[in-house]
Amino acid sequence: MTFKKINENEQQNIHDRSCMILVNFNSKELAAIKTVSGFAGIRDRIAVTSKNGNTKIKDILDGNMVDDNEDVWSEKAIIFNNIPTNRVTGFLDGLKKMKIRRPLTAMVTEVSIDWKLNTLIYNLKEERKAIAKGQFVDHK
Template sequence: MTFKKINENEQNSIHDRSCIILVNFNNKEVAAIKTVSSFAGIKDRIVLTSKNGNTKIKDILDGNISDDNENTWSEKAIIFNNIPTNRVSGFLDGLKKMKIRRPLTAMVTEVSIDWKLDTLIYNLKEERKSIAKGQVVDHSK
């Protein structure tokens, strides 16, 4: 498996909703991210916490979100769905300019759309560790 920078990852639309999913951000951070996303032309935002971790990404995009997850984690993540790479790039540059520490980031893919949020966050954490060590990781399902 190879890794690509998120802003270089050209993908076909997996789900029609163009949005970002914000995970585990406090109200002040969400407000700052909303400002950055508006400048990048991203208007639709879904705000979640680890309590929503049992929900599949497809269900989140469809608005069917459960909050019964007992497995809690504190990692912050931004998940892009159906957002053009130039907007993703502009958004990530905006985060940097606002001095917002870069969270875990991902694009919804044909595989990850069927994962629970917990699984996606776990894989993003493993990916970050592997990249830091110069290793390759095989994502679990």
């Protein structure tokens, strides 16, 4: 498997909803993200927590979430769906300018749309560790 920077990924229309899934942000952080995403032209935002970890990404996008996850984790993540690359880049640059620490980030793909949120976050954490060590990791 190879890694690509999020702003180098080709845009794929996996699901029609153009939005960001915001994972584990508090209300103050969500307000700052709302401001930055507005400047980037991203209006639709879905806030979830680790309680929603048993929900598939497709179900989150469809608004069918469950909150019965007992596996609590604190990682913050932003998952982009059907957002043009230039808007993603603008948003990430805006986070940097606002001095907001960059969370885990991902784009919804043909594979990850069927993953549970827990699985996606786990894989993002493993990718971050592998990249820091200059290694590669297989997704589970």
